[in-house]
Amino acid sequence: MKKSYLNKIQRRFDYQNKSNYDYVLNQSERTTHIAGFQKFLQTINQEDLFFYPNTKKFKEKICNFYGVNDNQLYLCDGSDSGIKTIFESLTDKGRVITSEPSFPMYKVYSDLYGCEYFGIPHEQNYTISIEKILSNITHETDLIILANPNSPMGEYKSFDEILHLLKFDIPILIDEAYIEFTGNESFVKYIDEYPNLLVTRTFSKGFGAAGCRVGMVFGDKKNIELISKFRQMYEISGISMKYCEYLLDNYHIVDSYIQDVVNEKNKIVSLMKDYDVIDSNCNWIHFNNEIDNVDVIRIFEKNKVLVKYCKIPNDDRNNWCRMTIQPNITDEKFMRELI
Secondary structure, three states: OHHHHHHHOOOOOOOOOHOOOEOOOOOOOOOOOOOOHHHOOOOOOOOOHHHHOEEEOHHHHHHHHOOOHHHEEEOOOOOHHHHHHHHEEEEEEOOEEEEEOOOOOHHHHHHHHOOEEEEEEEEOOOOOOOHHHHHHOOOOOOEEEEEOOOOOOOOOOOOHHHHHHHOOOOOOOOEEEOHHHOOOOOHHOOOOOOOOEEEEEEEOOOOOHHHHHHHHHHHOOOHHOOOOOOOOOOOOOOHHHHHHHHHHOOHHHHHHHHHHHHHHHHHHHHHHOOEEEEOOOOEEEEEEEOOOHHHHHHHHHHEEEEEEEEOOOOOOOOOOEEEOOOOOOOHHHHHHHOO
């Protein structure tokens, strides 16, 4: 077997049945219904299922929305697919520098493409040191990746901080999966100025359309041309394209959801006085207490609330709760018991 190293790479399928829960708050998905969904359904016809999708109009809308040219966009089936394509096209078994912990697929793709994965640990205050990234850049460094805001801790880096990285002749990928929740401008605006800058965006989080599996890579036209050589014949499905186009045309729906989430998160953080709370620039929080969330686990199990329990950097407790925030969840019974 020529690629025997693949035997060492562990992958898993996520077959969790979310219908067993009354509240699904574990993967940063939108769970509240949108106004006007029935109106969208009326636009679907059988041809959307019969024919391969023509993405030209959709790409034009994306480019107009983000203020880029059509040769600066790579459309893909989820931003993680776009990240994979960046590994395929721009790395050559060199060093990949990112934060640790971060989005787990960075490590998976590094292993798949024979790169040296080099994770920079979080500092005590859950931030990532740009200085430590800079000090670990070598002549073999192929790619630097920063989720911004970071997953899982939710730290946001300003352009002035990241500017130091862009001065190197190395591809710099800024993964903006959660950028909408920060209120900050996207780094997409800088791709004309910095040809080594790549930015990934998604319709999964702020847009609330994770099931559509639609993502984007923005960058210099030369890099996009290289990346596009690896594109699938048809990047996304016709139904996914149509729904995401609907969200672009009705962005007030998206914006209202984002503002409601941010306001609710701020409210919850202010109410959770009996917990250690780590706020984020994303749509979740981490929290724990002196007994490692034993009572929290009981409350959530009783109320059929699905969340994620994990460790966090520089802390010995095992059951930090990472909970996705949804509008008005403080009104729910399980939150009244929790707070």
